[in-house]
Amino acid sequence: MTAFLLGMFMTSHAQINLGKAANAVAKGAKALTFTNADAAKLSKEAVDWMDKHNKVAGAKDPYAVRLNHIIGKHTSEDGLKLNYKVYLVTDINAFACADGSVRVFSSLMDIMTDDELRAVIGHEIGHVKNEDSKDAMKSAYLKAAALEAGSAASDKVATLNDSQIGEMASAMMNATHSKKQESDADTYSYDFMKKNGYDVNAAYTAFKKLALLSEGAQQSSFKKMFNSHPDSNKRAEAIKKRAQKDGLWKDPGTVTLPEKKLTK
Secondary structure, eight states, X not given: OOEEEOOOOOOOOOOOOHHHHHHHHHHHHHHOOOOHHXXXXXXXXXXXXXXXXXXXXXXXXXXXXXXXXXXXXXXXXXXXXXXXXXXXXXXXXXXXXXXXXXXXXXXXXXXXXXXXXXXXXXXXXXXXXXXXXXXXXXXHHHHHHTTSTTGGGSSSOOOOOHHHHHHHHHXXXXXXXXXXXXXXXXXXXXXXXXXXXXXXXXXHHHHHHHHHHHHSXXXXXXXXXXXXXXXXXXXXXXXXXXXXXXXXXXXXXXXXXXXXXXXX
């Protein structure tokens, strides 16, 4: 992920000359001075675009009410100003961007407890704080700007049109992080849970649920995406070992996917 989970697929109708685009991206990557402010500005444009193209839960919607209960007090976290919304979609996903926007998909909320969702969101905040999201945004911008020959080769961030912003949003959503970046975000999530008095064991059970999803035959695309991530079971075991070391481990027993939507 910029997203911890991935299931959102966007379609671009733009016709791209791949050779020319790849060359423009390569030149742009060398030329562009990309700041945190650039990442925040472009992230806001991408998220605003996605907010318009997805069904967003209203303030009184049960999903929005639940999310506010789960994470609403964390509007300022570790120097980041955060805002939260729920996408009412069937995909399983959550992501955070350099501008502080956090988006949680309703289908993820259906299978995760409140503390598991806090662990997921903590992981996403970790990607932003560690500037992984900044790197993903730069890559997404360069791909989008390359839709017009040579426009990515500037040393400054250009203004994108609506089609390019959509392409940038799609590239951002499909970005992957290195295994080290994912592990570092896992550590951030654990520390976030511990610091705020939440159940750190929820990070363990969240990873166990992800492992179950990736093992299901019907989740082939989900499994393919997680090939670039550390193994979910191994990540769960790393959480367990740290919780044991901290004296916080509580064996949850066998972890299963819920048969009905979770509300807490």
